[in-house]
Amino acid sequence: MTVAAAHAGSWRRIAADPTLLVTLTAIWLLLGLFVLYPLVELLARAFVDDGRFSLAPLLESLADPSHRAAFLNSLLLGTSVGLLGTALGFLFALTAVRGGLGRHWLTLLDAFALLPLVSPPFTTSISIIFSFGPKGFITHDLLGLTNVSPYGYWSTTLAETLTYFPIAYLTLRPILAAIDPNLEEMAFSLGGSRWRIFRTVTLPLAVPGFANAFLLLFAASLADFATPLILAGNSFPVLPTQAFLQITGMFDFKGGAVLSLILLVPAAAVFLLQRYWVGRRTYVTVTGKVGQRSRTRAMAPWAGALLVAGCFLVAALIAYFYALLVWASLVVAFGANNSFTWAHYHVIFTEGLPAIRDTLIIAAIGMPLGGFYGVLVGYLIARRRFPGRRAMELVAMINYALPGTIVGIAYLIAFNDPPLALTGGALIIVACYVFRYSPTGIRATVALLQQIDRSLDEASSSLGAGSGETFRRVTLPLIAPAFFAGLGVVFIRSMTAISATIFLVSISWTLITVRILENMTELSLGPAAAFSVFVIVVVFVVIGGLSAVLVRLRAPAAGAAARSLLGG
Amino acid sequence: MPTVSIRLDRVSKRFDHTVKGEVYAVRDVSLAVEQGELLTLLGPSGCGKSTTLRMIAGFEEPDAGTISIDGRDVTHVLPNKRGIGFMFQNYALFPHLSVFENVAYGLRVQGRDAAGITRAVNEVLELVGLASYGRQQPHQLSGGEQQRVALARAVVFQPKVLLFDEPLSNLDAKLRVEMREQIRALQKRIGITTVYVTHDQEEAMAISDRIAVMERGVVVQDGTAFDLYYRPRTEFVARFIGRTNLLAARVVSAAEVEVEGQHIALATGHPVGSTVQLVVRPEMIELSPAPPGDAVIAQRTFLGEKTDYLVTLGGVALQVSATDHYRRPPMEPGQPVAVRFHPEGIHVL
Numbered sequence: 065m066t067v068a069a070a071h072a073g074s075w076r077r078i079a080a081d082p083t084l085l086v087t088l089t090a091i092w093l094l095l096g097l098f099v100l101y102p103l104v105e106l107l108a109r110a111f112v113d114d115g116r117f118s119l120a121p122l123l124e125s126l127a128d129p130s131h132r133a134a135f136l137n138s139l140l141l142g143t144s145v146g147l148l149g150t151a152l153g154f155l156f157a158l159t160a161v162r163g164g165l166g167r168h169w170l171t172l173l174d175a176f177a178l179l180p181l182v183s184p185p186f187t188t189s190i191s192i193i194f195s196f197g198p199k200g201f202i203t204h205d206l207l208g209l210t211n212v213s214p215y216g217y218w219s220t221t222l223a224e225t226l227t228y229f230p231i232a233y234l235t236l237r238p239i240l241a242a243i244d245p246n247l248e249e250m251a252f253s254l255g256g257s258r259w260r261i262f263r264t265v266t267l268p269l270a271v272p273g274f275a276n277a278f279l280l281l282f283a284a285s286l287a288d289f290a291t292p293l294i295l296a297g298n299s300f301p302v303l304p305t306q307a308f309l310q311i312t313g314m315f316d317f318k319g320g321a322v323l324s325l326i327l328l329v330p331a332a333a334v335f336l337l338q339r340y341w342v343g344r345r346t347y348v349t350v351t352g353k354v355g356q357r358s359r360t361r362a363m364a365p366w367a368g369a370l371l372v373a374g375c376f377l378v379a380a381l382i383a384y385f386y387a388l389l390v391w392a393s394l395v396v397a398f399g400a401n402n403s404f405t406w407a408h409y410h411v412i413f414t415e416g417l418p419a420i421r422d423t424l425i426i427a428a429i430g431m432p433l434g435g436f437y438g439v440l441v442g443y444l445i446a447r448r449r450f451p452g453r454r455a456m457e458l459v460a461m462i463n464y465a466l467p468g469t470i471v472g473i474a475y476l477i478a479f480n481d482p483p484l485a486l487t488g489g490a491l492i493i494v495a496c497y498v499f500r501y502s503p504t505g506i507r508a509t510v511a512l513l514q515q516i517d518r519s520l521d522e523a524s525s526s527l528g529a530g531s532g533e534t535f536r537r538v539t540l541p542l543i544a545p546a547f548f549a550g551l552g553v554v555f556i557r558s559m560t561a562i563s564a565t566i567f568l569v570s571i572s573w574t575l576i577t578v579r580i581l582e583n584m585t586e587l588s589l590g591p592a593a594a595f596s597v598f599v600i601v602v603v604f605v606v607i608g609g610l611s612a613v614l615v616r617l618r619a620p621a622a623g624a625a626a627r628s629l630l631g632g
Numbered sequence: 633m634p635t636v637s638i639r640l641d642r643v644s645k646r647f648d649h650t651v652k653g654e655v656y657a658v659r660d661v662s663l664a665v666e667q668g669e670l671l672t673l674l675g676p677s678g679c680g681k682s683t684t685l686r687m688i689a690g691f692e693e694p695d696a697g698t699i700s701i702d703g704r705d706v707t708h709v710l711p712n713k714r715g716i717g718f719m720f721q722n723y724a725l726f727p728h729l730s731v732f733e734n735v736a737y738g739l740r741v742q743g744r745d746a747a748g749i750t751r752a753v754n755e756v757l758e759l760v761g762l763a764s765y766g767r768q769q770p771h772q773l774s775g776g777e778q779q780r781v782a783l784a785r786a787v788v789f790q791p792k793v794l795l796f797d798e799p800l801s802n803l804d805a806k807l808r809v810e811m812r813e814q815i816r817a818l819q820k821r822i823g824i825t826t827v828y829v830t831h832d833q834e835e836a837m838a839i840s841d842r843i844a845v846m847e848r849g850v851v852v853q854d855g856t857a858f859d860l861y862y863r864p865r866t867e868f869v870a871r872f873i874g875r876t877n878l879l880a881a882r883v884v885s886a887a888e889v890e891v892e893g894q895h896i897a898l899a900t901g902h903p904v905g906s907t908v909q910l911v912v913r914p915e916m917i918e919l920s921p922a923p924p925g926d927a928v929i930a931q932r933t934f935l936g937e938k939t940d941y942l943v944t945l946g947g948v949a950l951q952v953s954a955t956d957h958y959r960r961p962p963m964e965p966g967q968p969v970a971v972r973f974h975p976e977g978i979h980v981l
Contacts, residue, residue, distance in 0.1 A: 244722065244724060246720045246722060246724035247724050247726060247727075249689075249691050249711070249718070249720075249724070250718060250720065250724040250726075250785075251726075251737065252690075252691070252710070252711040252712050253689055253690075253691075253711045253712070253714070253716050253717070253718040254712070254737050254738035254741055254785070254789070255712045255713075255715075255738055255741040255742060255789070256712055256737070256741045257712060257741075258712075260741065264737075265726060268728045269727070269728060
């Protein structure tokens with residue numbers, strides 16, 4: 065059968081299956097509207113002048129020394145966070161895998177490592193100001209320093225490293241755990257010292273993991289908007305904040321679009337590197353069968369103790385930052401008046417109530433939509449054969465892979481004017497969340513379906529069920545864990561995200577994260593802290609509930625789905 | 633007099649079990665392996681044979697007892713200071729290193745000069761029949777080839793002892809026989825003391841000078857394959873090695889016992905009237921169709937070189953092997969037959 069004939073065949077099959085046809089059409093319409101159209105509008109705004117293509121705005125923007133500095137600063141920040149975060153993630157992963165910790169200690173370690181991932185983006189930044197600011201607990205109260213500035217490269221790097229190192233931990237831990245302990249024992253029996261084994265066996269086998277972790281952290285730092293907005297200050301401008309100021313400060317949409325597109329260059333480079341270079345460099349165990357797992361002697365007891373100590377030092381720092389946040393939310397004025405008060409919570413539940421209400425409404429609408437969209441697209445990609453399947457997979461991932469600043473500006477440009485004047489409403493924010501954060505659900509669904517034999521679908525269709533019926537009766541129950549994971553990610557991100565949606569909020573619809581930012585700039589730190597604590601509590605309650613659901617489902621891949629819940 | 637190379641003296645190892653609490657994986661094991669000897673630890677999974685081997689290698693530390701290699705107490709010595717060659721069930725080839733570098737690893741650790749390393753590695757690769765494979769990556773090799781690389785890596789630095797942990801269990805049946813012959817030939821050629829762990833009794837019998845049978849952390853019997861087969865000390869050994877009829881017999885006189893009405897001329901040394909357990913191998917029983925006796929054929933399995941019968945005699949089922957089946961027509965299920973025991977090989981527990 066020729067390729068053309070094969071295509072004709074699959075077209076015929078779609079035409080014969082109305083459910084599939086309608087579904088595909090609807091998804092392509094949505095992807096076109098909320099992924100491709102904004103991107104095209106963004107590119108047009110940046111590169112089209114008077115109806116003609118022109119690189120002049122880009123060159124102009126690059127010629128601006130402050131923009132060039134922002135570009136270089138972004139790269140410097142990404143590289144620093146990538147290196148430090150990978151090192152920290154490796155420390156945690158090595159301790160978890162080889163430290164000989166008991167199960168309960170491991171759970172505690174995990175909890176500390178994952179706390180920053182599910183917190184609103186400013187938590188560490190706020191705590192750093194509380195700690196190292198002019199009235200900071202450490203700088204002022206303990207060291208008695210005055211005139212210190214918590215802003216700039218170092219504090220931004222510290223905050224982003226602590227926020228994003230869990231990504232490296234989650235990447236490296238399975239890779240270290242998959243290294244066959246027999247390999248290390250083998251090298252041990254061949255006479256190698258422990259240090260030599262670590263150098264010549266363990267580290268080389270972890271290299272692909274290092275590369276992957278570094279790239280993920282680099283991308284996360286590059287896209288991070290909230291931390292530099294609070295901590296970078298004037299001395300250390302980076303691209304996302306520059307683009308934001310260009311638009312909100314100067315109403316220069318074109319300049320913002322160009323700046324955000326400059327951000328795209330390193331982001332795309334990272335994406336391609338990760339996909340085509342790191343992806344091919346994983347070592348699989350040659351025989352596929354991992355040797356018996358026993359407490360290996362390949363780690364000297366003192367080295368294990370050192371690792372554990374290092375981890376708990378970091379965990380203590382994280383705990384200290386969170387304690388500081390809670391403390392600040394419960395005192396009248398941090399650093400000045402330390403008497404207890406509920407006032408800040410009173411503020412957020414009265415003045416702040418619209419933001420809380422809006423955020424919860426948007427999260428509640430986005431959650432089911434995003435969860436359903438995730439499993440539907442994941443199912444179509446993993447199970448159905450139709451023309452344009454690869455294209456759909458790629459397009460569905462775009463908003464997820466792009467830095468939030470780009471997505472936000474693209475939405476702002478695309479939906480600001482008729483015929484699609486959606487800005488100012490809740491719909492645009494919901495759409496932004498659904499198309500930006502559901503790809504986690506898509507991936508979880510694809511991963512889950514790859515473990516479930518295709519013959520189940522075929523059995524159902526042999527019994528006379530159409531594709532819709534099969535999806536509802538057979539597939540949906542099996543991919544329930546991915547569905548709940550997708551729900552969870554959309555909800556958590558709806559509560560914590562800011563980089564894209566800061567461009568989309570309005571007087572009638574605002575978000576908690578945006579209110580936190582406003583509080584920070586107005587220096588009303590108490591309500592900012594109280595808002596943060598509130599978000600953390602809500603997110604933890606939701607994660608707890610979802611974990612309970614996932615455990616009850618007892619599905620084979622529930623564990624993986626739960627991890628993707630946190631890793632998203 | 634042969635010198636002892638590996639000695640285990642009352643070695644014990646406990647593990648924490650999530651349900652049962654503390655359990656003994658190995659309990660009071662004492663063994664002596666002579667210079668150049670190949671000793672096999674044989675037993676079902678979970679009997680402690682691998683743990684014993686891993687303690688000799690130093691991967692595990694015993695909770696009690698001592699281990700010495702060539703007269704030196706190594707009980708608490710780290711594995712890298714013991715001079716052992718180890719072969720894992722999954723070969724544990726370093727996936728990031730070429731075949732050459734895998735084999736060279738031990739020599740590089742010793743700090744040998746480059747020329748010496750190249751010479752030694754090429755020599756040993758030739759010995760295992762992989763002379764031109766040095767540049768290949770482990771994942772490009774077949775299971776048998778990976779196995780030989782692991783073997784080459786374990787012997788190249790001339791360790792004092794070789795330890796094998798079920799090295800053949802990932803190979804298919806035919807390759808398994810081929811490889812065990814290669815391992816045995818190589819071991820004899822370099823005359824290296826070897827401890828070999830397996831759960832396959834046929835493999836153990838084929839490869840070993842001596843076999844130690846383990847059950848629940850304890851060595852229940854050690855001896856040659858011949859000893860274990862014809863003079864098993866316990867019911868467990870009798871059942872684990874080969875196929876066995878364990879028959880309760882009544883001592884009729886000093887030189888005679890009786891099983892289900894059949895009298896066998898066998899001096900047991902047990903008092904008249906007592907009951908003894910007989911270990912009767914399937915090939916020690918002879919069946920004859922004429923004249924028909926009081927046994928009945930229940931089942932027949934033709935296996936080429938022999939025919940296995942299941943025969944009912946009174947209240948017991950007997951396993952019988954006949955190798956002279958080509959001489960006469962096969963006996964059919966349901967056919968009455970006469971049973972004769974050959975007393976020469978029968979062993980009293």
